Amino acid sequence: MIGFFNSLWGLFSIDMGIDLGTCNTLVCVQGEGVVLNEPSVVAVRRGTNQVLMNGNAVGHSAKVMLGKTPAAIEAIRPLKDGVIADFEITEAMLSYFIRKVHNNRRRLVRPRVVIATPSGITQVEKRAVINSAERAGAREVFLIEEPMAAGIGVGLPVDQPQASLIVDIGGGTTEVAVLALAGIVESQSIRIAGDEFDDAIRAHIKEAYNLMVGPQTAEEIKLRIGSVAPLKEEMSMEVKGRDAVSGMPRRIVVNSVEIREAMLGPLDHITKAVRQVLERTPPELAADLVHQGLTMCGGGSLIRGIDQVLSESVGLPVRIAEDPMTAVARGTGRVLEKLDLLAQILENGDE
Ligand SMILES: Nc1ncnc2c1ncn2[C@@H]1O[C@H](COP(=O)(O)OP(=O)(O)OP(=O)(O)O)[C@@H](O)[C@H]1O
Ligand SMILES: [Mg+2]
Structure with a gap:
């Protein structure tokens, strides 16, 4: 019976998972996978927060303008170092992407939205992301931490007692986290990526x-x-x-x-962050990692030789996730299908 209602409900509402990244924003729709993958770039009138009103103000077409804009226009990245540098413009961007995905599907009911955010963001920033998504038409908004979404997206057993180690090297932040029992046991987020x-x-x-x-x-x-x-x-x-x-x-x-x-300078900070997280990891969980090793994702995991260097530096096997740049988005999509897991994660996330 519940299955019947859920599938009926599904006709009306689409639920989406969003990876709000410093470089790229991805949207995943239940049952469809990643349906939107665009640069986190917005074109505004120079010196203002006014988003250009023509069709190419956000995403791909705005990125082309970066560094090449005429005097009256400015193409900006509203997220920097994994945090929101400009609230209003981030909201405009999020709103544009949610509407684009929702309107293309002509559903009647407003969507539930899961958004992955960097683990370092403040309560104020969390509130701002939730408000933006609500104003953009979301019925309900859940936030999950990026490394948790990444772990789920790459298929790590995050809800099990055994530990998993994920290293997500994005554009603005590198997130290192040990995951177990649907929670983050140890983590570090550095603004070097x-x-x-x-x-x-x-x-x-x-x-x-x-x-x-x-x-x-x-x-x-x-x-x-x-x-x-x-x-x-x-x-x-x-x-x-x-x-x-x-x-x-x-x-x-x-x-x-x-x-x-x-490139060795930034690399050094990243290997240090991984080592520090490992040093703080309780021995029982560290023991799990000897076999499991660590999994890398994010665009930075595609840097030639980075898996090899990391493996030598920490003495663990390293695996690069399949399709590493969509891992977080796919993770947010998967938790929409597994609401019990989402509930567990949200409970563990409350300090
Ligand atoms: N093949 C590649 N080799 C090296 N670096 C790459 C490659 N492809 C993408 N990148 C880099 O990956 C970064 C973007 O990765 P990603 O999309 O995972 O970041 P993001 O999720 O938007 O950022 P964040 O998670 O920090 O908010 C950019 O710095 C980009 O230059
Ligand atoms: Mg990212």
Whole structure:
């Protein structure tokens, strides 16, 4: 009988899980998987919080404008370092994405929404996320911590007594957490992740070549030739920027060896955070991890050689999750199907 009502209810309402990330926002719909995956970028009138009213103010089309906007427009990322830097714009963005997913499906009843948030966010920020989602049309809003969602998304046995270790390297934050019995046993969230690798690359190019490059260019270098362990074949690429002295455009060639050296700084902070969490983990749970090892996800887990470096640094087997950039979103989708698990997680999350 309950199954009947649930499926009937399902005709009217769609329930969604959202990974509100610093770089990318993903929405997962029950029964459909990830249906939206767009950059967390919004175009506004420069110096204001006014979101542009045309169709390309949020997501993919706004990202294209980053760093290239005409004088009157500014493309911004309202989340920085995994926290909300601009409340109003975050709300506008969240609202846009929820409506986009909901309106495309023409359902009558307002959705229930599960949102994954960084484990470091404050009560005020939590309240702001909930309010935004409600104003965007959500019937009920639940928040779960990103590392828990990630653990569920990659299929770790998070509700079991045995421990799992998850390392999520996003754009703004790296989250390290030991999960057991539907709770977070030990965790650390540091504001060093993908963006800091880009910053380190920019700083290197400025110092070594007196050349200024934008954040987009730095990210492209990281994606194309970046690594943290020696490559079978080292690579190089041409980079364009602006000369720091003359102000004129100029091109140089950088190689993967120098880029790797630049990337070791942020890497060091990440391996330290993992070690610290392990040092604080109770012995019984630490013993579980000897066999289970740790699972990595988030875009940063795709940096060449990072699994190898982490494994050597902590002496545990390391596995990169399948489809690591959708792990958190898939986790939020799964808890909508397992409301008993959600209830357990929410109970454990209350301090
Ligand atoms: N193939 C790749 N190699 C290296 N880095 C990558 C790769 N693909 C994506 N990234 C980086 O991953 C980061 C984005 O990852 P992700 O989408 O998991 O972050 P996010 O969830 O939006 O951020 P956060 O969780 O910190 O709020 C960016 O810094 C991006 O440059
Ligand atoms: Mg993330």
